[in-house]
Amino acid sequence: MLLPKKMKYRKWHRLRGNFSGNASSGTRLAFGTFGLKSTSTKEVTSRQIESARRAMSHYIKRGGKIWIRIFPHMPITNKAAEVPMGSGKGSVERFTTIVKPGVIMFEMDGIEEVQAREALRLAGTKLPVTTKFVKLD
Numbered sequence: 001m002l003l004p005k006k007m008k009y010r011k012w013h014r015l016r017g018n019f020s021g022n023a024s025s026g027t028r029l030a031f032g033t034f035g036l037k038s039t040s041t042k043e044v045t046s047r048q049i050e051s052a053r054r055a056m057s058h059y060i061k062r063g064g065k066i067w068i069r070i071f072p073h074m075p076i077t078n079k080a081a082e083v084p085m086g087s088g089k090g091s092v093e094r095f096t097t098i099v100k101p102g103v104i105m106f107e108m109d110g111i112e113e114v115q116a117r118e119a120l121r122l123a124g125t126k127l128p129v130t131t132k133f134v135k136l137d
Contacts, residue, residue, distance in 0.1 A: 002046045002072050003095045011077055011089050015098065023102040031067040032107030034116040035134045042128045043096040044105075046072040052123035056106065059119040064110035072097045099129050 019041045029035045049068060056066055072095035079090035099105065106123055108116045117133050124131035 001050045002068075004073055007075070010075065011092060012075055014076075015074070019098060019100070021100065023100040026069060026104055027102040029104060029107060029134065029136050030069070032065065032109035033136045034108045034113065034120065035069075035104045036106040036120040036124055036131050037134045038099045038103045038105055038129045039101050039132055040130045041098070041100050043074075043076075044070065044072070044099050044127060044129065046095045048127055049105075052106065052126040055122040055126055056108070056119045059122055060108075060111055060115060064108055064116070067107040068105075069107060070097050070099060070103065070105050074098070104134070105129075105131070 023038075027037075049070065049072065053066065053068060060066075074096050075092045076094050076096055077090040078093040083090075105127070106120060108119065111119075113135065116135075120131075120133050
């Protein structure tokens, strides 16, 4: 799974509220010929990214190359069940990233379009955001 090697602060404030708007960067294909683009806003966890990566890798059977364009930097904490109020912030449970509409999440190259389309469709089913297939024109 993806997680940061080192962080300046172990626990962050939750980024709540304004997730509106479209992505301003990471919206064009940079490495591969085919990509998976987000069309909605959600938090994507490191487990979901790994699950999507495995689905793609399994489908293309070690052919082609895959680039993961998103990285989960944001730590999310949780307190254990039935713990009373107070006594500080909970421990870090998972790492997430916020994905906005327009972000290219995965890229592929070195395989046929039909294969890439199906592999990226399978990856998209593992993610909480709605996605669409894009290709380099």
